[in-house]
Amino acid sequence: MRSMASLAAWRRLGLFAAAALFVATACGSTTTTGGSTAQQPPTANTKPPTTVGPGEGQLNLIAWEGYTDKSWVDQFTATTGCKVNAKYAGSSDEMVSLMKGGGGGQWDMVSASGDADLRLIYGGDVKPMNTALISDFNNFQTFFKAPGYNTINGVHYGISLQWGPNTLLYSTKKFPNAPTSWSVIYDPANKGLVTVPDNPIQIADAALYLMKTQSSLGIKDPYELTQKQFDASVALLKQQRPLIKKYWGTAGDEITLFQNGDVVVGAAWPYQTIQLKAANAPVADTIPSEGATGWGDTWMLATNAPHPNCAYLWTAYVSTPKVQAEQALFFGETPVNTKACAEMETLQAGSCAQYHADAPGSYFNTIKFWKTPIATCPDGSNSCIPYAQWQTAWTSITA
Amino acid sequence: MAVETLRRPRPKGGGAVAIQSLLWRWPWLRPALLLTPPLAWFVLIYLTSLVLLLVTAFWTIDTFTTQIVQVWNLDNFRLILNDPAYRLIIGRTVGLAALVTVTDAVLAFPFAYFMARVASRRTQTILFAAVLLPLWASYLARVYAWILILNHSGLLNWSLQSIGLPAANIGYTISAMWIVFTYIWLPFMIIPTYAALERVPESLLEAAADLGAPRWRAVLDVVLPLAIPGVIAGSIFTFSLTLGDYITPILVGGAGSTFIGNVVYSSVGIANNVPFAAALATVPVAIMAVYLLIARRLGAFEAL
Numbered sequence: 127m128r129s130m131a132s133l134a135a136w137r138r139l140g141l142f143a144a145a146a147l148f149v150a151t152a153c154g155s156t157t158t159t160g161g162s163t164a165q166q167p168p169t170a171n172t173k174p175p176t177t178v179g180p181g182e183g184q185l186n187l188i189a190w191e192g193y194t195d196k197s198w199v200d201q202f203t204a205t206t207g208c209k210v211n212a213k214y215a216g217s218s219d220e221m222v223s224l225m226k227g228g229g230g231g232q233w234d235m236v237s238a239s240g241d242a243d244l245r246l247i248y249g250g251d252v253k254p255m256n257t258a259l260i261s262d263f264n265n266f267q268t269f270f271k272a273p274g275y276n277t278i279n280g281v282h283y284g285i286s287l288q289w290g291p292n293t294l295l296y297s298t299k300k301f302p303n304a305p306t307s308w309s310v311i312y313d314p315a316n317k318g319l320v321t322v323p324d325n326p327i328q329i330a331d332a333a334l335y336l337m338k339t340q341s342s343l344g345i346k347d348p349y350e351l352t353q354k355q356f357d358a359s360v361a362l363l364k365q366q367r368p369l370i371k372k373y374w375g376t377a378g379d380e381i382t383l384f385q386n387g388d389v390v391v392g393a394a395w396p397y398q399t400i401q402l403k404a405a406n407a408p409v410a411d412t413i414p415s416e417g418a419t420g421w422g423d424t425w426m427l428a429t430n431a432p433h434p435n436c437a438y439l440w441t442a443y444v445s446t447p448k449v450q451a452e453q454a455l456f457f458g459e460t461p462v463n464t465k466a467c468a469e470m471e472t473l474q475a476g477s478c479a480q481y482h483a484d485a486p487g488s489y490f491n492t493i494k495f496w497k498t499p500i501a502t503c504p505d506g507s508n509s510c511i512p513y514a515q516w517q518t519a520w521t522s523i524t525a
Numbered sequence: 526m527a528v529e530t531l532r533r534p535r536p537k538g539g540g541a542v543a544i545q546s547l548l549w550r551w552p553w554l555r556p557a558l559l560l561t562p563p564l565a566w567f568v569l570i571y572l573t574s575l576v577l578l579l580v581t582a583f584w585t586i587d588t589f590t591t592q593i594v595q596v597w598n599l600d601n602f603r604l605i606l607n608d609p610a611y612r613l614i615i616g617r618t619v620g621l622a623a624l625v626t627v628t629d630a631v632l633a634f635p636f637a638y639f640m641a642r643v644a645s646r647r648t649q650t651i652l653f654a655a656v657l658l659p660l661w662a663s664y665l666a667r668v669y670a671w672i673l674i675l676n677h678s679g680l681l682n683w684s685l686q687s688i689g690l691p692a693a694n695i696g697y698t699i700s701a702m703w704i705v706f707t708y709i710w711l712p713f714m715i716i717p718t719y720a721a722l723e724r725v726p727e728s729l730l731e732a733a734a735d736l737g738a739p740r741w742r743a744v745l746d747v748v749l750p751l752a753i754p755g756v757i758a759g760s761i762f763t764f765s766l767t768l769g770d771y772i773t774p775i776l777v778g779g780a781g782s783t784f785i786g787n788v789v790y791s792s793v794g795i796a797n798n799v800p801f802a803a804a805l806a807t808v809p810v811a812i813m814a815v816y817l818l819i820a821r822r823l824g825a826f827e828a829l
Contacts, residue, residue: 388697
């Protein structure tokens with residue numbers, strides 16, 4: 127999950143990180159050469175440990191707010207002696223910035239989402255992990271053992287944690303029947319009543335919609351777009367721009383927009399739906415027929431992690447069914463450990479199915495998980511549009 | 526001999542006294558010592574970081590790993606000049622900053638005039654407190670308060686509807702930003718304008734009255750020209766504060782409310798593209814440099 131943090135706090139943190147990063151990069155050492163997409167990740171040959179030693183007593187984490195909640199951290203500290211020091215990040219990009227800034231060994235792990243993972247992997251900020259040291263790994267949903275966003279050429283650069291879909295959230299007053307297509311957020315009838323995330327990865331949502339509605343474009347993967355496919359997606363979003371009331375920055379922003387009736391439909395996470403329903407707002411969410419994008423979070427180990435033993439102990443601990451279930455219900459996300467289903471049922475009856483924690487493997491074909499767009503296309507050519515251009519395009523869409 | 530007795534007694538040694546005599550011998554030493562710490566801070570921290578910013582702007586990044594590549598080039602500036610999106614954003618930022626400045630000047634002048642020249646001493650104190658009071662609350666609290674007023678089911682629409690008028694749809698628009706900016710920076714316009722107005726000698730107004738000018742004429746021809754430097758001084762604050770802001774656009778802006786600051790923020794935070802952020806950040810620096818030169822011409826610095 128991403129930013130539920132108070133907006134003020136994370137903007138400030140972001141600003142501070144930006145300042146720190148600026149100083150670090152401006153005064154920094156010499157840098158690597160450009161255009162390295164088809165290369166091996168810099169840490170590919172780093173051998174992960176084969177055993178976990180005693181904990182070092184400390185563990186420094188960069189996490190989504192609440193990913194290190196007291197309710198499960200205290201027990202971890204009590205059993206392992208590893209004191210958890212967490213810094214909450216407000217966005218995937220802040221996580222990447224923090225990891226690059228703290229490359230000198232300040233951080234042990236980061237709970238990165240798929241859109242940040244490849245940047246961290248190819249930036250050399252994280253290193254391979256040994257899945258054999260995570261006892262629950264065999265219970266993971268097959269898809270999450272080696273998803274494309276954190277595993278490259280069979281090397282695991284982290285252990286999957288939780289996931290969730292990007293859903294279509296709508297007002298049940300305006301839509302008595304659930305919309306069946308993402309077309310509602312591109313429909314001029316809803317002018318000024320739509321909200322979507324202020325995030326360049328949103329281009330993938332447009333690409334996913336075009337993948338199903340304009341097959342002539344030949345989009346296979348919404349994160350691997352050729353110039354023509356990319357331009358079509360951007361054009362769709364530029365058309366959508368007059369319909370947008372506001373591009374939301376934090377989950378809280380979107381909740382406020384729906385609560386006050388400023389918008390009636392938008393792209394959201396299950397978290398917003400849970401919060402709005404808890405506040406008795408007339409909303410519901412759905413995954414339309416085109417499918418949806420989704421996020422998958424991964425605990426990744428920093429290349430210069432000062433406390434690797436505690437890091438492995440932590441990853442093993444948060445992969446256990448009980449902690450997986452607690453965290454899932456806390457945030458409205460879905461555990462990757464299939465054994466967590468029973469624990470979820472104990473905590474909240476019906477939640478396992480509600481969150482698709484028992485989904486069959488085929489379900490994951492309908493969710494296109496976030497991954498960093500890179501220049502290398504599936505056919506090996508370098509003609510796909512990399513993330514930096516997504517960001518530039520997003521600026522011109524929302525300008 | 527007489528000269529000898531007039532001299533101050535010889536110092537009896539000791540560090541403090543030695544320093545005193547040094548200061549006496551070289552009078553320039555005292556201001557130099559006084560100014561060195563703030564100047565060092567200013568030069569080392571502020572100017573150095575500005576120079577570093579400027580230097581970074583001429584570099585680029587590896588688009589994938591987002592590492593900085595130290596190759597000198599003008600690509601960032603070329604992109605800013607050629608891409609219509611950035612021209613639009615710069616134009617919007619400068620335009621709204623100018624609009625907010627003019628609105629604040631128009632609102633502040635009568636208020637400051639009343640405070641400086643009409644109100645009793647007691648009323649003046651109360652008004653001063655009223656002007657400064659909003660500054661005690663956090664910036665964010667005040668912006669959020671405006672969201673509550675302006676949004677769809679907010680106070681504004683509730684009031685409009687309760688007197689039978691149609692709802693105004695200004696939440697999350699550029700108009701909302703205009704209102705919020707104007708409100709937030711108003712004290713920074715009132716105070717310098719007040720200072721300038723208070724300095725206009727009453728005798729000039731009496732002279733104008735003696736020459737047969739009605740009060741409004743005296744205000745227009747005598748007070749206003751003398752108060753202009755104060756208004757210009759205030760405008761430096763309102764203009765530069767709006768120009769550099771990025772929080773209000775995030776909170777009360779809707780689609781199409783991106784400011785220069787937002788692009789700088791997302792270039793660093795999202796794309797990790799510090800060189801581009803640096804290049805874009807030089808735009809407000811350049812605009813403010815021009816603005817300050819004009820302001821100096823108009824005598825704003827004498828009014829500060």
